[in-house]
Amino acid sequence: MISVSVQHRFAGFDLDVAFQAPPGVTVLFGPSGSGKTTLVNAVAGLLRPDAGRIAAGDWVLLDTAARRFVPPHRRRLGYVFQEGRLFPHLTVRQNLLYGRWFAPRGAEAPGLSHVVELLGLGDLLDRRPGALSGGEKQRVAIGRALLAAPKLILADEPLAALDEARKAEILPYFERLRDEVSVPILYVSHSSAEVARLATTVVALRGGRVTAVGPPGRVLGDVAAMGVRGAASVLVARVVAHHADGLSELATEGGRLWLPLVADAPGSTLRVRIAAQDVILSRARPEGLSALNILAGTITEVRPGHGPGAMVVLAVGEDRLLARITLRSAEALGLAAGQTCHAILKTVAVAPEDVGTGARMAGDAERT
Amino acid sequence: MEDWSNWLGPAEWQAVRLSLRVSLVATLASLPLGILAAYALARWTFWGKPLLNGLVHLPLILPPVVTGYLLLLTFGRRGAVGEFLEQFGIVLSFRWTGAALAAAVMAFPLMVRAIRLALEAVDPKLEAAARTLGASPAWVFATVTLPLALPGVVAGSILAFAKAMGEFGATITFVSNIPGETQTIPSAIYAFLQVPGGEAAAGRLVIVSVALAMGALLLSELLARRVARRVAGA
Structure with missing residues (x-):
């Protein structure tokens, strides 16, 4: 202490x-x-x-x-x-x-x-x-x-x-x-x-x-x-396997997460930082999309910002995932707390420095 | 073959030996004080710092005769400090110890300047790092500051030694020119030049002086470069 x-x-x-x-x-x-x-x-x-x-x-x-x-x-x-x-x-x-x-x-x-x-x-x-x-x-x-x-x-x-x-x-x-x-x-x-x-x-x-x-x-x-541009979430993920095409497969509570090859062995637990502005939301599970990562979650909060943006908070298992989208999109999709939603994340948006070892810390999942 | 030591006459040898002893004692005895003064000037802020700075540098500016006379007034048998020291059997006037004091005072500014520059070049951030690792201020000084300033300390000491070897004005004023006691090389050269036929002896001592001065400079270069290489740590 x-x-x-x-x-x-x-x-x-x-x-x-x-x-x-x-x-x-x-x-x-x-x-x-x-x-x-x-x-x-x-x-x-x-x-x-x-x-x-x-x-x-x-x-x-x-x-x-x-x-x-x-x-x-x-x-x-x-x-x-x-x-x-x-x-x-x-x-x-x-x-x-x-x-x-x-x-x-x-x-x-x-x-x-x-x-x-x-x-x-x-x-x-x-x-x-x-x-x-x-x-x-x-x-x-x-x-x-x-x-x-x-x-x-x-x-x-x-x-x-x-x-x-x-x-x-x-x-x-x-x-x-x-x-x-x-x-x-x-x-x-x-x-x-x-x-x-x-x-x-x-x-x-x-x-x-x-x-x-x-x-x-x-x-x-x-x-x-x-600040809105700095906001990010931290997901806890477990390494499942490394694949020959240069990707690592990780398991989160919201589904599979594909990242550029990580160094850690299968079975190890990682923390992945995901910038809120890199996340796209979709009500239905999208198909025919180049982005590999589609995580399912439940919206807990839609927080309008001072400008044209809004911050959507999703519960993905015990973790929170933030998505920064425009207020217009949030209204067009009719996003509201309690709805299920899909978060889409490009694999290449996660840089190596965003991935580290370590389990979830006590209280990490607490809601603000 | 003629013995090489016969090249110098007994009186000349005496002067050379005395000069070496006076300069060595002057340098070594004033070194701790020189480091302290340099550290105070480089690192501390205190009232009267300009005064200390002036005092240290005064012998560099004053005519040497004036410095010698002031030493005589202070450390002579009737001087305030001299009288006090005499109670403990320490007599400086007209003794080789007095010559060493005069040489030390005259060489002090050169020594302090060189050490001060070296201390100022030591990065205080390294000292702060040593503090956080558990070193008390005294240990920081002994294990970080002083070793890093060593090239300057060596250069300053050798410079002071060379200056002490050549000191004339203050020495002859304070302790006179007594063969075997206070007659250093410069005083001896002066004395030889006062008597007819003394040019040969004076000339030999001039050669010794030049050789010692050059040797000191080369040695200081060599040592400083060696220490600097070690400190730079390639």
Whole structure:
């Protein structure tokens, strides 16, 4: 359980944020300038806010009312920075072990060999950071954070400086951390694909204020927090088979889902982010259509927007699927809550970054 | 074959040995203070920072004779500090230790400038990263800041050493020109040139001076490049 309440005033910017998050990955999500990095630096102790209280479990890092400020080096953190920040004068091995040296005796830390294996660092140990690629640097940075025996892992847009291929390389490591390491993670991101894949809890920030807190399926579908173009849903799907024509077959509660080939083995559970504006609705089950994915669901809500658009919310089993269509279409089709409806999705509209591992999070299916 | 060491006369050897000792002691003894001053100037904001900056750089601007005279007034037997130190048996005036003090003061600005530049080039973000990994400020300095600034520290030390080897004005004013005690190479050259027939000895010491200065510069280049390569981490 992380509880954060921070008030801080800069020249021209005012941060006033409070939220609580259960264990797992808490993603601070918002556009640049929304206060994400400021907030995470306050948690790290690199910034001393004007007022606030920050606690991880029963461990209070900051409480301005009680005049408590734990200096950063006593906070037991593992901070993965956007630019890696590896020590250039040390080898990869020395970088990895840097934090462990300062960790208290008997602190529960993973072994070096375990972390090296987890992150695939075996061939890099004797190199220096100057000789590493961007993706390798970030992997070492993650390992260095883990080996410090942290009570809390912080990650500030750790993928932002990487190209798409490197992002695809690093993201699975964070998924493994979420699933294999019990340490809570506070993760800063402005990518809803990362949110959909990683988050247990999403804290949406805008202009220094919290606009929504909750599981990703709910926050990503919250038009007020995400904006109409950013709204998306997260479907949980199980890999059934991989086919020779480059497609993977997945099972959802609304029917078969065909995606561009995914790496995960049949039987594994994935989270798939589906942008609301990529979904087409049809009352009858359409035929003779090039789109492969036709999911059946029940309309729970038709929410008119401020402009010509409307957001239709479908219940697909336990998941929610959002479709952004025009108000004109919604009226022409006579869409209303309680009706069954078919959602059509082009296979190629789902990018690899929209697909991640992990099961449904508690409360994911809650209705807003 | 003639013994090579006979190339320099005993008085000349004495001057060379003394110069090396004075410069080495001056450099090593002032290095911690130099790093502290450079760090304060590079990283801290405090009241009186311009004053400290001015004070550090003053010996670079003042006529060396003035610096030497001020040292004499302060650290001489009748000077405030000198009188105080004498209670503990520490005498600086007209001793080789005084020559080392004069050399250290004169070389200090060069040392601090080089170290300060190197410290300013160290990315504070790396220091912040070290803090989050559990290193206290002192450990951050020892394990991140100082190693990354090492090329500058080495360059500054060698520059200070070379400057100390050549220091003349402040030394001769403060501790005079006593053979075997305060007669460093420059003072010896000056003394040899005052007597008829001393040109040969002076010339030999000039050659030694040039060789030592060149050697110091080459060594500093070499070390700095080596450390920089290690830090850059290719």
